[in-house]
Amino acid sequence: MKKLEIVIRPENLEELEALLEEEKANGMMITNILGYGNQKGYRQLYRGAEVVAKMLPKVKVETVVREEKAPVIIDTIVRRLSSGSYGDGKIFVYDVEDAVRIRTGERGDDAL
Numbered sequence: 001m002k003k004l005e006i007v008i009r010p011e012n013l014e015e016l017e018a019l020l021e022e023e024k025a026n027g028m029m030i031t032n033i034l035g036y037g038n039q040k041g042y043r044q045l046y047r048g049a050e051v052v053a054k055m056l057p058k059v060k061v062e063t064v065v066r067e068e069k070a071p072v073i074i075d076t077i078v079r080r081l082s083s084g085s086y087g088d089g090k091i092f093v094y095d096v097e098d099a100v101r102i103r104t105g106e107r108g109d110d111a112l
Helices: 010-022 070-081
Strands: 002-008 029-035 042-046 049-053 056-065 089-095
Touching: 002 010, 002 070, 010 056, 010 070, 070 089
Parallel strands: none
Antiparallel strands: 002 056, 002 089, 029 056, 042 049
16 A cells, blocks of 8 residues: 655645545545745745745645555646646655554555
8 A cells, every 4th residue: 555645735625635536535534734845935026025935835735555556646736736837746755564443453555
């Protein structure tokens, strides 16, 4: 199993949710976060003074999928959510050793 931690722009959340449903991901956890990467925030004038905002709003979506589904989901996300500019986001991929469904005690892929 693989855990995908997907950090994206908030405006791409609905498309990502639809994409994960199309690919039959079993569930997801969504967190609003602040951060920056290569984009390094932005500068703007506010009442005549320059304001630097380093921390930008992002959304983190976490899901655990079967190992064979992960590359397909990753490729689809990159193809459909990429605008080609800084700030599109990142996908972190982790190995998941085990999963346990608390209600039934099922383990591994059956717990997804």
